[in-house]
Amino acid sequence: MKLLRNYINKIKPNFEKGGKFEMFHSTFDAIETFLYVPNTVTISKGAHIRDTMDMKRSMIVVFIALIPSLLFGMWNIGHWHFLAFGEDASFWMKFGFGFLKVLPLLVVSYVVGLGIEIFFAQKRRHEVNEGYFVSGFLIPLIVPVDTPLWMLAIAVVFAVILGKEVFGGTGMNILNPALTVRAFLFFAYPGWMSGDSVWIAGMMKKGNEVIDGFSGATPLAEAAAGNIGNMPSKLDMFLGVIPGSVGETSVLAILIGAVILIWTGIGSWKIIVSMIGGGLIMGLVLNLFAANPYMELPAWEHMLLGGFAFGAVFMATDPVTATQTEKGKWIYGFLTGVLAILIRVLNPAYPEGVMLAILLMNVFAPLIDHYVVGANIKRRLKRVKVKS
Amino acid sequence: MKDREPLFSSKNLKLLTNPLNDDNPITVQVLGICSALAITAKLEPAIVMTFSVVVVLSVSNVVISLLRNYIPPRIRIIVQLTVVASMVILVDQFLKAFAYDVSKQLSVFVGLIITNCIIMGRLEAFAMTNKPWPSFLDGIGNAAGYGVILVIVGFFRELLGSGELFGWPIMEKLGIYNIGYEDNGLMILPPMALMVVGVIIWVQRAKNRELIEDK
Numbered sequence: 327m328k329l330l331r332n333y334i335n336k337i338k339p340n341f342e343k344g345g346k347f348e349m350f351h352s353t354f355d356a357i358e359t360f361l362y363v364p365n366t367v368t369i370s371k372g373a374h375i376r377d378t379m380d381m382k383r384s385m386i387v388v389f390i391a392l393i394p395s396l397l398f399g400m401w402n403i404g405h406w407h408f409l410a411f412g413e414d415a416s417f418w419m420k421f422g423f424g425f426l427k428v429l430p431l432l433v434v435s436y437v438v439g440l441g442i443e444i445f446f447a448q449k450r451r452h453e454v455n456e457g458y459f460v461s462g463f464l465i466p467l468i469v470p471v472d473t474p475l476w477m478l479a480i481a482v483v484f485a486v487i488l489g490k491e492v493f494g495g496t497g498m499n500i501l502n503p504a505l506t507v508r509a510f511l512f513f514a515y516p517g518w519m520s521g522d523s524v525w526i527a528g529m530m531k532k533g534n535e536v537i538d539g540f541s542g543a544t545p546l547a548e549a550a551a552g553n554i555g556n557m558p559s560k561l562d563m564f565l566g567v568i569p570g571s572v573g574e575t576s577v578l579a580i581l582i583g584a585v586i587l588i589w590t591g592i593g594s595w596k597i598i599v600s601m602i603g604g605g606l607i608m609g610l611v612l613n614l615f616a617a618n619p620y621m622e623l624p625a626w627e628h629m630l631l632g633g634f635a636f637g638a639v640f641m642a643t644d645p646v647t648a649t650q651t652e653k654g655k656w657i658y659g660f661l662t663g664v665l666a667i668l669i670r671v672l673n674p675a676y677p678e679g680v681m682l683a684i685l686l687m688n689v690f691a692p693l694i695d696h697y698v699v700g701a702n703i704k705r706r707l708k709r710v711k712v713k714s
Numbered sequence: 715m716k717d718r719e720p721l722f723s724s725k726n727l728k729l730l731t732n733p734l735n736d737d738n739p740i741t742v743q744v745l746g747i748c749s750a751l752a753i754t755a756k757l758e759p760a761i762v763m764t765f766s767v768v769v770v771l772s773v774s775n776v777v778i779s780l781l782r783n784y785i786p787p788r789i790r791i792i793v794q795l796t797v798v799a800s801m802v803i804l805v806d807q808f809l810k811a812f813a814y815d816v817s818k819q820l821s822v823f824v825g826l827i828i829t830n831c832i833i834m835g836r837l838e839a840f841a842m843t844n845k846p847w848p849s850f851l852d853g854i855g856n857a858a859g860y861g862v863i864l865v866i867v868g869f870f871r872e873l874l875g876s877g878e879l880f881g882w883p884i885m886e887k888l889g890i891y892n893i894g895y896e897d898n899g900l901m902i903l904p905p906m907a908l909m910v911v912g913v914i915i916w917v918q919r920a921k922n923r924e925l926i927e928d929k
Contacts, residue, residue: 514900
C-alpha cells in the first residue's frame with residue numbers, strides 16, 4: 327500500500343498545472359481520490375469539520391449494500407434458466423451461468439457511462455464525479471437479463487447525457503439516472519422490457535424451447551392478469567426465487583442492503599418507511615373497493631411484488647433526486663408509494679408502477695422542498711415581533 | 715430622387731438567411747414548438763407542413779404589409795387573423811384536393827397553422843412596419859427556418875423510430891435488422907421531438923456561444 331501511495335505522489339506533479347499531462351488532471355484526480363481519502367483539511371477560519379467520509383466513500387457503502395442483491399440475482403438468473411429448459415444444475419452452475427450473463431451488462435454499463443463522465447469532466451475541467459459508480463451498478467440490476475447490450479449502451483448514453491450532463495453532472499440531475507435508463511428501454515424497446523419471456527435468460531432467443539407448462543411470467547404479471555392462484559408462495563417471493571429483473575427479486579437481499587444503508591445513515595429511513603407506508607395505505611384503499619381479484623390482493627403482498635422493495639430502498643432514497651428537507655422526505659416517500667401501487671393496479675398499460683412513480687416524484691421533489699421551506703419560514707416569521 | 719434599393723440587397727438577403735441560422739424561430743426564439751412536436755414523426759408531413767407554412771406566412775406577410783397603413787391599430791390583430799385564416803383555409807383545401815393522404819396525416823394541424831406563434835409574431839413584428847418585398851422575404855426566411863428544424867427532427871425521428879425515410883424502408887434495405895438492430899419506439903412518441911429539438915438547440919449554442927442566454 328505504501329508503495330502505491332509513494333508512486334502516486336511521485337507522478338502527481340505531472341498532472342498538476344504546468345505538468346506534462348495537465349490535460350489528464352481530471353482522470354488522475356479521479357483515480358487518486360478513489361484510492362485514498364483526499365488530504366484537503368479544514369482551514370483555520372470557519373467552524374466546518376471535514377470528515378473522511380467524502381462522496382466516494384459514501385458511494386462505496388451503497389455499493390456494498392447492493393452486493394447481496396447482485397449475488398442473489400446471479401444465482402436466480404441461472405436457477406430460472408435451467409428450470410425453464412428442464413436441466414438439472416448444481417448451485418455453482420446456476421451461479422456461474424448467472425454471473426456470465428450479468429457480467430457483460432455490468433461492463434457495458436460502466437464502460438459507456440464512465441466513458442461519458444470522464445469525457446465531460448475533461449472537457450469542462452471538472453473532477454470526475456463519483457456519481458456514476460452507484461448508477462452503473464444499479465443499471466444491470468433493474469433490467470431484464472437478456473437486454474441486448476447495444477440497447478443498454480444506447481440507454482446509458484441517453485440517460486447520462488440527456489438525463490444528467492445537460493443539467494450539469496452529478497448532483498444536478500433531476501431524474502435518477504438508473505431509472506432513466508430503464509424508462510428509456512421501457513418506452514423505446516417495449517418488446518424486450520415486458521412480457522412473459524424477457525425475464526428468463528435464453529427464452530427470447532428463437533428456437534429455444536422451454537419445457538411444457540413453464541411460464542416465465544412474473545408474480546406481478548400473474549396478479550395483473552387476475553390469476554392470483556398462480557402466484558408463487560409468499561416465502562418464495564420474499565426470498566426472491568421468482569422471475570424478474572436481475573437484482574430486484576429478493577426482498578431478503580434488499581433488506582440486508584437496507585439495514586446497511588440505514589445503519590450508516592446514507593439512505594434516508596424516512597423515505598423508505600414512508601414509501602412503504604404509502605404503498606400499504608394505497609393497497610388498503612384498493613382493498614376497500616375490491617372490484618377485481620388484483621384489487622383484493624392484501625396490501626402487504628404488494629411489498630413483495632415487482633420492484634417495490636428495490637425502488638424504496640435504492641432508488642427513491644437517491645440523495646440527489648429525492649427531497650432534501652426532512653419533512654419533505656415523508657411527503658415524497660409517501661406519495662411515491664401511493665403512486666406506485668396506483669399505477670401498478672389501475673393502469674393496465676404499465677404492469678409495474680414503481681419506476682414511473684419514482685421518476686414522477688423526482689420531478690416534484692424540488693417543489694415539495696420549496697413549500698416545506700416556505701412553510702417553515704412562514705411559521706418562524708410569526709414569532710418575529712416588530713418593534714415599533 | 716433616391717436610388718432604388720436592389721431587390722436582393724445584402725440587407726434583404728439577411729432577412730432570408732438570418733432565420734435559418736442565428737435567428738431561427740424554433741431554436742432561438744423558441745416559437746412554434748407545438749407543431750414541431752406534433753407532425754415530425756415522419757418526414758413527409760414535416761415537409762408538407764413546411765411548404766404550407768411558407769405559403770401562408772409569405773402571402774399573409776405581403777397582404778398585411780400592403781394593408782399596414784390602412785389597418786386601425788386597435789383591430790389589427792383581428793385583421794391579421796382574418797388574413798391568416800383565409801390563407802390557411804386555402805392551403806387546407808389545396809392539400810385536400812391534391813395531397814389527400816398527407817392532409818389526413820396532418821389532420822387538424824393544417825388548420826392549427828393559424829395558431830402558430832411564428833406567423834402572428836412575424837406579422838406583428840415585421841409586416842406591420844415594413845414594405846411588401848422585405849416582408850415577403852422575411853416570411854419565406856422565417857418559414858424556411860421553421861421548416862429546416864422540422865425536417866431535421868423529422869429525419870431523425872423517422873429514421874430511428876420507424877427505420878424509414880419518406881416511407882422507404884432504408885434500415886431494412888441496408889440489412890441492419892439482421893444484425894439485431896431494432897427501431898426505437900421512443901422516437902415516435904412526442905416527448906422525443908422535444909428532446910431532439912433540445913439537442914439541436916444545444917449543438918447550435920455550442921457552436922455560437924453568443925446565443926446563450928444570460929442567467
